[in-house]
Amino acid sequence: EVQLVESGGGLVQPGRSLRLSCTTSGFNFGDHGMTWVRQAPGKGLELVGFIRTTHYGGAAEYAASVKDRFTISREDSKSIAYLQMNSLKTEDSAVYYCTRDRGSGWPHPQVLDYWGQGTLVTVSS
Amino acid sequence: DIQLTQSPSFLSASVGDRVTITCRASQGVSSYLAWYQQKPGKAPELLIFPASTLRSGVPSRFSGSGSGTDFTLTISSLQPEDFATYYCLQFNSPVTFGQGTKLEIK
Numbered sequence: 001e002v003q004l005v006e007s008g009g010g011l012v013q014p015g016r017s018l019r020l021s022c023t024t025s026g027f028n029f030g031d032h033g034m035t036w037v038r039q040a041p042g043k044g045l046e047l048v049g050f051i052r053t054t055h056y057g058g059a060a061e062y063a064a065s066v067k068d069r070f071t072i073s074r075e076d077s078k079s080i081a082y083l084q085m086n087s088l089k090t091e092d093s094a095v096y097y098c099t100r101d102r103g104s105g106w107p108h109p110q111v112l113d114y115w116g117q118g119t120l121v122t123v124s125s
Numbered sequence: 126d127i128q129l130t131q132s133p134s135f136l137s138a139s140v141g142d143r144v145t146i147t148c149r150a151s152q153g154v155s156s157y158l159a160w161y162q163q164k165p166g167k168a169p170e171l172l173i174f175p176a177s178t179l180r181s182g183v184p185s186r187f188s189g190s191g192s193g194t195d196f197t198l199t200i201s202s203l204q205p206e207d208f209a210t211y212y213c214l215q216f217n218s219p220v221t222f223g224q225g226t227k228l229e230i231k
Binding site: 045 | 159167168169170171174175180212214216218219220221222223224225
């Protein structure tokens with residue numbers, strides 16, 4: 001059974017940092033790109049960024065709203081994806097979902113076929 | 126980026142009704158479109174991809190159609206568990222989502 005479990009969310013002050021983890025099981029992690037999606041309270045879904053498989057260099061791309069502040073990485077040996085969030089703003093407050101790309105992430109994500117349960121990040125002073 | 130526009134944004138219907146939700150893309154996306162269902166407090170779940178193929182385990186009352194720029198999600202006979210928010214997603218180019226359609230009980 002494919003499982004994705006996010007952790008690391010919480011309350012953080014503006015300007016601070018937070019790292020989210022996505023621990024996965026039930027599939028060959030190294031064969032799949034991973035994508036982070038967020039959802040602000042009462043709002044729709046927004047792509048945060050994605051990371052390709054190591055075969056494609058593990059390169060990541062980001063939404064304009066988070067570029068240069070957020071970094072996605074992966075640790076294939078542990079089947080974990082990470083989202084490092086720096087210089088957080090109040091508008092980054094959202095539930096953050098880790099999702100599995102059905103493909104490798106090259107050239108971009110294919111359908112996002114499995115999702116974690118989400119972790120809430122609240123940025124507030 | 127390709128923009129996806131769903132209509133309607135809100136839909137009120139009754140159990141047993143047939144409903145259709147539309148997703149229009151600002152550029153052609155071939156058949157690279159998926160539909161998701163999200164219930165309150167839960168993660169979205171994949172229903173259909175690409176465009177018209179039902180994911181394994183999804184009830185047959187759900188169906189999808191379309192290609193290029195115009196797509197539809199149809200629920201043939203609404204069940205109580207179908208009241209949720211539905212999103213389309215295109216994956217022809219970097220992923221973008223529609224704004225969502227909230228399906229409520231009349």
